[in-house]
Amino acid sequence: MQMSYYEVLGVADNASESEIKLAYKEKLLTNHPDKGVTQQTLITLIKQAYTTLVNPVERQKYDESFKESIKRLGFNVSGDGLDTYGLEEFEEDEAGWNRECPRCQIREGITLTEEDLENGSPDGSGGYDIIVQCSSCSLWIKVKYYEAE
Ligand SMILES: [Zn+2]
Incomplete structure (x- = not known):
């Protein structure tokens, strides 16, 4: 790639x-x-x-x-073919959400901000999907989340 x-x-x-x-x-x-x-x-x-x-x-x-x-290249923006994680698998802090990269294991390799979440695509069953890339090894993953009540 x-x-x-x-x-x-x-x-x-x-x-x-x-x-x-x-x-x-x-x-x-x-x-x-x-x-x-x-x-x-x-x-x-x-x-x-x-x-x-x-x-x-x-x-x-x-x-x-x-x-x-x-x-x-094969994945569409809804992230088909990518590994999926839930937002509950992320750490939350004042900057947003972050987690260790599942591939290179770097801490906070994957980060999401409130603004990113506003740009997710509805998944058709009440949730949203967003694809996000590891800042270190460039792995793409899909994150699924639901709007806060
Ligand atoms: Zn990585």
Whole structure:
């Protein structure tokens, strides 16, 4: 699977502009073009990722087209084919919900905010589904939840 721009820069999907700028500088420093042709390609990719993600309009367009490309890869946005977790399997804190990634085991690898939950898709039986990606290993999972009474 092609790396997303977020993976290229090594930031989370919800990274702020300053996190993106910082990650960009670090990536440029650690991937110096002198190191060969592959590095040069990577630098181009890093620059592309940065220019897109640092611009809110371009970033939104990118996010949407990336979701589309995931759909084409076989899972649709409802997350068919992905492992499903309930929101009760997440820890709740003031920032939202988080859990350990089932694949790479990183703590708080999977996070959801209140805002994310507002964007879930109704599952047809009273609940909602949302797909979310591990910020570390990029695993996608599906989370099922129900509106609070
Ligand atoms: Zn992971």
